[in-house]
Amino acid sequence: MSATGPTTKASPMRGTLRQMLALLEGERQALASLDLERILSCADGKENLCNVLAEEQAGELDEECRALLDAVKRMNETNRKLRNLISANIQARLGALTGTAWLYGRSKANGVVELPR
Secondary structure (H helix, E strand, C coil): CECCECCCCCHHHHHHHHHHHHHHHHHHHHHHHCCHHHHHHHHHHHHHHHHHHHHHCCCCCCHHHHHHHHHHHHHHHHHHHHHHHHHHHHHHHHHHHHCCCEEECCCCCCCEEECCC
16 A cells, blocks of 8 residues: 555556546647647547557456546547537538538439539
8 A cells, every 4th residue: 555545556547548538638629729730749649548558458447447438438539529520611611612512412312412613
């Protein structure tokens, strides 16, 4: 037992999951401000932390680690949805600028109608 309480095998994983949560929050802020450099550095950081988590993988997780893991999964999913929305918005804007914007419709078999130029 240490001065701060009992030590467990999941302690390193707990710290890594906390780092991942902080990184995901930073990614969300980078997405909101469209800071491409920070978005890319967050992607690299997530990959590195995933590698660390894979090495730290223990048999059983305590409740705190499970809760942290669940929070990481939810935040990553939220960020993924935000990335997809931003991507779709940019694609629509570029399509409008080039005159190739697509809308959903029913006039073609595949359900896509090209906007008039």
